[in-house]
Amino acid sequence: MADMSEQDPTEDRSPIQPEEAPEKPTPDTEPEVEHSFVADGVNYQLDPNWVLASRLSGGIVTVIISGANLIGLLIAVFASGWRGPSVLLAFGGWLLLAAALACWTQIGPALRYKRRRYRLNETGLRIRRGLVWQAEISVPYSRIQHTDVSRGPVERWFGISTLIVHTAGTENASVSLDGLPAPRAYRIRDLLLTEVETDDAV
Amino acid sequence: MPSNAVGRPQRLHPVSLLFALWSVARGLLFPLIAVLFFSGGAYQVWFTLFLIPVTIAAVVKYAFYRYRLGDDEMMVREGVLTRNERHIPYARIQNINLVQNPFHRMLKVAEVHVETASGTKPEAIIRVLSLASIADIRERIFRDRAKGDDIDADAAGGREQSAQRLLELSTRELILLGLISNRGIVVIAAVLGAITQFDFWDLDWERIAKEAPHWIKRIGLPTEQPGLIASIVGGITVVLFGIVLMKLLSIIWALFRFHGFTLDRGTRNLRARYGLFTRYTAAIPSHRIQLLSSRTTPLHRLWNRSGVLAETAGGGSGNQGEEQRETHRLWLAPIIGSGETDAFNRAILPDVDLRGAQWNRLPELARRRIRNKGLFLSSLVAIASVFVLGWWALAVVAATFAWSFLHAAMWWKHATWTIGPTAMAFRSGWWTRRTSIVRFAKIQTVSLAQTPFDRRYDMARIAIDTAGAGKAGHRVAVPFLPYEVAVELHERLAGEAAGRSFRW
Numbered sequence: 001m002a003d004m005s006e007q008d009p010t011e012d013r014s015p016i017q018p019e020e021a022p023e024k025p026t027p028d029t030e031p032e033v034e035h036s037f038v039a040d041g042v043n044y045q046l047d048p049n050w051v052l053a054s055r056l057s058g059g060i061v062t063v064i065i066s067g068a069n070l071i072g073l074l075i076a077v078f079a080s081g082w083r084g085p086s087v088l089l090a091f092g093g094w095l096l097l098a099a100a101l102a103c104w105t106q107i108g109p110a111l112r113y114k115r116r117r118y119r120l121n122e123t124g125l126r127i128r129r130g131l132v133w134q135a136e137i138s139v140p141y142s143r144i145q146h147t148d149v150s151r152g153p154v155e156r157w158f159g160i161s162t163l164i165v166h167t168a169g170t171e172n173a174s175v176s177l178d179g180l181p182a183p184r185a186y187r188i189r190d191l192l193l194t195e196v197e198t199d200d201a202v
Numbered sequence: 203m204p205s206n207a208v209g210r211p212q213r214l215h216p217v218s219l220l221f222a223l224w225s226v227a228r229g230l231l232f233p234l235i236a237v238l239f240f241s242g243g244a245y246q247v248w249f250t251l252f253l254i255p256v257t258i259a260a261v262v263k264y265a266f267y268r269y270r271l272g273d274d275e276m277m278v279r280e281g282v283l284t285r286n287e288r289h290i291p292y293a294r295i296q297n298i299n300l301v302q303n304p305f306h307r308m309l310k311v312a313e314v315h316v317e318t319a320s321g322t323k324p325e326a327i328i329r330v331l332s333l334a335s336i337a338d339i340r341e342r343i344f345r346d347r348a349k350g351d352d353i354d355a356d357a358a359g360g361r362e363q364s365a366q367r368l369l370e371l372s373t374r375e376l377i378l379l380g381l382i383s384n385r386g387i388v389v390i391a392a393v394l395g396a397i398t399q400f401d402f403w404d405l406d407w408e409r410i411a412k413e414a415p416h417w418i419k420r421i422g423l424p425t426e427q428p429g430l431i432a433s434i435v436g437g438i439t440v441v442l443f444g445i446v447l448m449k450l451l452s453i454i455w456a457l458f459r460f461h462g463f464t465l466d467r468g469t470r471n472l473r474a475r476y477g478l479f480t481r482y483t484a485a486i487p488s489h490r491i492q493l494l495s496s497r498t499t500p501l502h503r504l505w506n507r508s509g510v511l512a513e514t515a516g517g518g519s520g521n522q523g524e525e526q527r528e529t530h531r532l533w534l535a536p537i538i539g540s541g542e543t544d545a546f547n548r549a550i551l552p553d554v555d556l557r558g559a560q561w562n563r564l565p566e567l568a569r570r571r572i573r574n575k576g577l578f579l580s581s582l583v584a585i586a587s588v589f590v591l592g593w594w595a596l597a598v599v600a601a602t603f604a605w606s607f608l609h610a611a612m613w614w615k616h617a618t619w620t621i622g623p624t625a626m627a628f629r630s631g632w633w634t635r636r637t638s639i640v641r642f643a644k645i646q647t648v649s650l651a652q653t654p655f656d657r658r659y660d661m662a663r664i665a666i667d668t669a670g671a672g673k674a675g676h677r678v679a680v681p682f683l684p685y686e687v688a689v690e691l692h693e694r695l696a697g698e699a700a701g702r703s704f705r706w
Contacts, residue, residue, distance in 0.1 A: 123697060123700035124696060126696070133654075138649070140696060140700035143647065167647055168669040169646030169668060169671070170669065171667045171671065172646065175647065
């Protein structure tokens with residue numbers, strides 16, 4: 001949480017880039033207003049909780065993998081009767097691996113959070129992602145076949161959701177955007193439902 | 203049109219039974235022969251018992267198979283215990299393809315493949331129907347579409363009045379196609395496969411090795427060890443013989459496969475017909491073409507020819523079968539004169555005209571980046587080969603370094619892209635050169651990607667994703683673009699795509 005202290009955690013919608021922040025009315029109930037609010041062409045960051053959720057699930061994965069490695073290593077050491085510096089070396093290697101994994105899963109999310117943006121305007125959805133291999137992908141509304149909103153246990157705990165957009169494409173047959181505040185994910189889904197063309201004529 | 207006239211479920215053509223029995227028999231033919239010839243006793247008698255259930259199954263399947271042409275959908279019902287009823291709305295039907303082998307043609311029937319956009323295999327395969335019923339189906343299905351459509355009544359060889367012939371391949375062209383293609387390899391592989399099937403490894407190899415010199419002597423060949431020159435000459439002869447054989451087989455393949463190839467254009471559909479023994483009739487609605495790609499190899503260029511193929515959508519309609527998306531790639535022009543390709547492409551995609559288009563080359567930096575990548579990989583190979591080859595590794599280094607320079611220079615020289623008012627095209631490759639055209643209306647997503655190297659040189663890659671894009675196929679994905687150009691292209695493509703609605 002420390003590395004994004006410039007954002008106000010009490011704000012109920014997702015923090016936006018300060019330089020582009022428009023003064024919008026707070027969430028309301030009329031669908032039309034909601035849509036114009038969602039598809040406002042502003043680059044949004046994810047829900048800051050996404051960092052915590054990613055760290056938690058990354059941490060769980062780290063513990064499981066490192067734990068399994070450690071158990072395997074202990075069994076190997078006791079079964080083979082190794083003694084001396086090679087054992088130390090093996091444990092050193094394990095420690096290094098575990099530390100690397102921990103670093104990656106604990107620091108990575110914050111870096112990715114800083115980098116990732118999503119934007120909805122009148123024509124489509126655009127997502128920017130990636131740290132080393134960076135990419136920006138545009139999905140026009142008219143190409144969206146259907147959308148899913150999925151929430152895993154960790155995501156539910158932190159009140160965030162993943163929006164998955166399916167297109168008829170091949171390489172980008174589905175584009176997912178995780179770390180959306182749950183109500184916002186549903187609002188975007190509703191927007192996409194109305195935007196997606198319903199005619200199936202050929 | 204009144205609906206009750208057509209609402210009646212209909213059966214297959216009675217000869218279907220014959221073909222069903224034949225396909226059953228064909229499946230059992232080899233085991234049957236094996237049993238009859240290689241085992242004595244009463245096995246044969248018992249073996250024929252296997253035929254009874256499959257025959258009954260074929261008869262029952264025929265007896266219970268029905269199809270019905272409704273007002274706006276077609277229904278296919280099959281099965282006895284588990285009844286399967288499939289409703290296919292006409293609007294979803296993409297193609298009605300016919301497959302006719304010589305027996306089909308003799309009996310004036312055909313297999314009907316009803317294709318929708320929903321995946322790899324045809325939605326329904328109706329085997330077999332009389333040509334008259336097929337004409338009924340076509341009339342029914344395509345009735346609501348544009349009037350004067352070129353869905354012809356006589357599919358087996360009739361001619362359409364409104365159709366415009368786009369391409370017709372003469373025997374000479376087919377022979378050229380065979381010379382250019384390497385399809386013969388497939389035939390050779392198939393022959394080898396068949397040989398191994400016939401207990402190739404169970405032959406008495408020891409005996410053959412022992413007696414081989416005798417046979418060779420009888421033919422008159424020398425049996426003593428040949429000298430170096432002789433073995434080089436022999437090797438070259440064998441290789442040449444292999445190439446000639448392969449090319450001959452390719453020619454035969456081309457003659458059979460594309461015999462009488464014609465491509466016609468109606469008001470909405472393209473219709474391709476080809477095949478000597480098994481005749482294919484494929485109707486391709488031209489608006490379903492997702493990507494048009496032409497390709498030339500050095501052999502193509504030697505004879506001033508090229509080939510044009512189309513990718514049509516095979517993607518799922520959304521809800522199911524993401525994993526079973528597949529490309530339908532088909533040759534619109536297996537071979538065509540290089541000078542005619544542009545006009546041909548315009549005839550296929552009338553809304554795309556790239557005649558006045560300005561083809562942009564990639565920045566010179568691209569050549570250096572490709573070269574450096576090649577040199578880097580070459581160095582890795584060289585280091586690895588030192589351990590294996592010793593001093594010979596120097597030769598490897600020389601060859602791979604030379605290759606890196608050549609490849610980078612040639613690739614850079616031939617890679618160009620252009621963007622018109624309705625489409626974008628990308629041309630790449632130098633040994634095999636490919637040009638692909640994507641219409642804005644067929645764009646699914648646009649992405650701009652940067653590797654760390656791209657960022658260092660302020661470059662980016664723009665890729666267009668389309669429905670039914672094959673993994674191996676050429677795509678409109680332009681690397682090494684200057685970053686500002688890439689950003690501009692990204693905005694333009696995303697905007698153009700959003701402004702057009704996508705229809706399968």
